[in-house]
Amino acid sequence: MSTETTFSPLQKQQTVPEAISAEILALLRQKELKPGDKLPPERELAEMLGVSRPSLREALRALSIMKVIEVRQGDGTYVSALKAEELVEHLEFVFMLDDSTMLQLFEARKIVEVGNVSLAAQRISDEEIAALHNCLEESERSAADPEAFLMADIKLHQLITYAARNPLLERFMASISTLGRASRQKTVFVAGMTTTALEDHRQIVAALEARDPQAAGEAMLRHLEHVEQIYDDPGTAE
Numbered sequence: 001m002s003t004e005t006t007f008s009p010l011q012k013q014q015t016v017p018e019a020i021s022a023e024i025l026a027l028l029r030q031k032e033l034k035p036g037d038k039l040p041p042e043r044e045l046a047e048m049l050g051v052s053r054p055s056l057r058e059a060l061r062a063l064s065i066m067k068v069i070e071v072r073q074g075d076g077t078y079v080s081a082l083k084a085e086e087l088v089e090h091l092e093f094v095f096m097l098d099d100s101t102m103l104q105l106f107e108a109r110k111i112v113e114v115g116n117v118s119l120a121a122q123r124i125s126d127e128e129i130a131a132l133h134n135c136l137e138e139s140e141r142s143a144a145d146p147e148a149f150l151m152a153d154i155k156l157h158q159l160i161t162y163a164a165r166n167p168l169l170e171r172f173m174a175s176i177s178t179l180g181r182a183s184r185q186k187t188v189f190v191a192g193m194t195t196t197a198l199e200d201h202r203q204i205v206a207a208l209e210a211r212d213p214q215a216a217g218e219a220m221l222r223h224l225e226h227v228e229q230i231y232d233d234p235g236t237a238e
Contacts, residue, residue: 006032007040007048020051020059025068028079039069039077105179106228110221112172113157117204117220118213120163128163132205135159139198146188149197153184156201160208187227190234196226 007023027033039045046056060077063069067086070078080086135156142148154177161173187193200223207215 017055017059020056021063033079035079035082037079108176110224112176114217114220116164116169117160118217120160121208121211121213121216123165124163124208129209131159136201143194149194150184150188187230190230193230200226
């Protein structure tokens with residue numbers, strides 16, 4: 001644990017597990033706690049925060065489930081590696097419960113990915129075009145294997161992201177792509193989905209190869225609309 005990290009006592013009305021979790025998450029956002037840092041022993045941490053040990057245990061249990069912290073038996077409690085793919089594992093269940101959350105994800109993808117592919121059309125290299133064609137070939141070979149097709153789908157979108165040459169957009173896309181695995185894992189098993197997605201991908205790659213930002217954006221938007229439609233009504237992919 002960083003020697004500069006300080007845990008302040010919580011206000012009495014905040015001594016609930018949720019407030020304890022919020023305090024620890026705030027320290028992570030402020031970089032006072034970092035991946036791999038060890039938290040103080042339970043008794044000491046409870047005294048620092050001015051909370052009961054049962055409340056602290058409940059908060060730590062919740063953070064452990066979220067993969068924010070890692071409890072190592074006989075060693076102590078550590079901040080996890082905070083890998084994005086691990087932190088959002090539980091969100092697939094959230095999306096299953098709340099369709100409005102998935103709707104928001106599709107809205108975000110339409111805004112970010114359409115703009116991203118338009119930039120990519122202006123900046124993509126010949127080598128990246130060749131890599132996209134290889135990705136299309138992988139998709140064709142795995143059309144009957146949903147899991148393999150899913151990996152090829154993710155790879156194609158990642159290649160397009162890198163081709164845009166915008167580090168900030170890469171960060172946005174990394175978050176959206178990780179969350180988007182929840183929708184992909186549902187739609188990829190729908191009969192007819194791979195055929196629709198593969199044709200959409202061909203049109204996107206063709207527009208990129210033509211270095212046509214408008215056509216690339218339109219092709220990406222059509223693709224995302226198809227995915228959203230199939231997510232809402234799987235029968236439309238037949």
